[in-house]
Amino acid sequence: MSDLQQGCSPSECGTKPACAGCSHNHNQAAETAEKEPPKVRKVIGVVSGKGGVGKSLVSGELAVMLSRMGYRVGVLDADITGPSIPRMFGIHDKALGDGEHIFPAETEKGIEVMSINLMLENDDAPVIWRGPAKIGVLKQLLEEVVWGELDYLVLDFPPGTGDEVLSACQMITGDKQAVIVTTPQELSMADCRKCLDFCKKVEVRVGGIIENMSGFTCPDCGHTHPLFSNGGGERLAKAYSIPLIAQLPLDPKFMAKCDEGSIAAALENSPAIGSAMDIAAEILSR
Secondary structure (H helix, E strand, O other), rough: HHHHOOOOOOOOOOOOHHHOOOOOHHHHHHHHHHHOOOOOOEEEEEOOOOOOOOOOHHEEEEEEEOOOOOOOOOEEEOOOOOHHHHHHHOOOOOOOEEOOOEEEEEOOOOEEEEHHOOOOOOOOOOOOHHHHHHHHHHHHHHEEOOOEEEEEEEOOOOOOOHHHHHHHHHHHHOOOEHHHHHHHHHHHHHHHHHHHHHHHOOOEEEHHHEEEEEEEEOOOOOEEEEOOOOOOHHHHHHHHHHOOOEEEOHHHHHHHHOOOOOOOHHHHHHHHHHHHHHHHHHOOOO
């Protein structure tokens, strides 16, 4: 991690004379955090009615595109039992803390990232916790992570409308909006309708709907072919008077790059997904 590159261990960080003015001085950062309120201008929560629709991928894509637009961006992986954000960004180092604060990791492009996986000794260890324990950790992540000055914090929520999502929506104050991720099938639409009604009840504005897996992009010819029924996201958006801000195809080459931990490169190599998410990020940033 960056501290080791400076020649000091996490336990020594901030204790040496040379630490003064060091950008990696976490004790200094903690003192600043105690004096100043969190500097996150806007929060975008990425939610879905069910798992497996690509919500985490959309969270990562959105963070990358907002960063490319010049915004300062952080990503909080709020999916406690199914965290995947660090892997797609290629982050393997653990987060550091001082007992009162937690310091996020940072990608090569300057996107700040925090996840429960960055706090576990073993990335593959299951998180077998009951609801109150998960909500406690989520509260800790929302309150104790020392972010830099962020224009946008992207929250990758767990699927559904359970305790963690409800608690997070209640804990987050200030400017916040939600993005609903769905696939074209009616089964996914039914769960998304619940998500939309949930957002209305907890008074969270929905900035748009993203339809994932809207087709399959052939790696040979480049053409996109429908996999499921067509128009589900469009019908849902029309019924709720919410914009459909992106339709994303399945692209094997894109997925291969994400598996390698290179989501930024994946977006560069997939024009269909990259251009669609560029438009989505622009709409959400208005």
